[in-house]
Amino acid sequence: MTICMPGKGHHMIQFDAVHKRFPNGTTAVHDLSLEMPEGGVTVLVGSSGCGKTTTLRMVNRMVDPTSGTIRVGGRDVLEQDAAELRRSIGYVIQQSGLFPHRTVLDNIATVPLLLGWGRRKARARAGELLETVGLTAEAGKRYPHQLSGGQQQRVGVARALAADPPVLLMDEPFGAVDPVVRTQLQDELLRLQKELSKTIVFVTHDVDEAVRLGDRIAIFRTGGHLVQCAAPAELLARPADDFVADFLGAERGLKLLSLTTLADVPQAPAPEGGTWELVLDEARRPQAWRTEDAEIPVRPLRDTDSLLAALNESIASPTALVARVDADGVLTGVTSRAEIHEHAGETHSAHSTAGAAV
């Protein structure tokens, strides 16, 4: 049994030795103990049929466990009225699940109306949410089929947020849209989450999506077994076994680099008098590397940029140096490709050692 406990702090959702066996004999979830921290995004990943959706649906009692306990905000879900519980938890699914014969605005107002808010207040709230998820007021008057797939998913998110629930369940919400729109929707969700700090449980097949969105990632394998649950960087640096390593893919190292920032990597003063000179503007903002007969534009990096971005830039740079700047774009120093490499290696082993100590 893998128990996943993120440590101190309040846990909004707790699974304790949860088992789900369907009447036809299929075990969908096997002895699951998992804690999902309040205000964080917990991503459930794994191949098809490994029990992700069943796990998610046990939180709002769309499926009840065969044994074990699930608590939301400390309260056993089985002791709560299923319909009431569902209204208090936002739920977003892949095909958006919108009512086709209601306008977008009325779709978003569904739960507030069920909660007895009154038409005017419910619609006002729906109007606000349209804006929150990046849609125009005009879109609110349309019917779902008059929107693109990506827009429909935004409406799905707005509807789930309507009654301001503390918990959001998202089941492959961006699975049916093309990669570009998917990335936009992920960015939007991250932006919203910064503001709202919901406790989110997010199901996906996609490792990259899990790494981008998850504060914690729980990896399942067939038969409903939880294999490992950890923060993305920890998971990438130290997969528990070959199954997890294979699942994370051959580009595990690159993904780890994309999660690690430049902040802790040392910098040195820009070199002077060499073949290549770093050209600054009057405000000391880096512009280009210049030599007698060439000038190559510089893309300066901030502390918040990733090691992956830094490696890329160091490869593009004729000096193998990256120019580092502060928030105003003013030069703070340079870092060499060798230094970036070294730090990438350190990050990897630091995570490995930290993991091994547990």
Ligand SMILES: Nc1ncnc2c1ncn2[C@@H]1O[C@H](COP(=O)(O)OP(=O)(O)OP(=O)(O)O)[C@@H](O)[C@H]1O
């Ligand atoms: N109502 C049901 N009755 C019987 N078996 C079911 C039922 N719902 C799900 N299952 C089975 O339980 C297992 C887990 O299903 P679940 O939908 O939770 O997996 P999943 O990881 O979400 O898969 P996917 O990624 O394909 O959606 C599967 O073998 C599935 O066939």
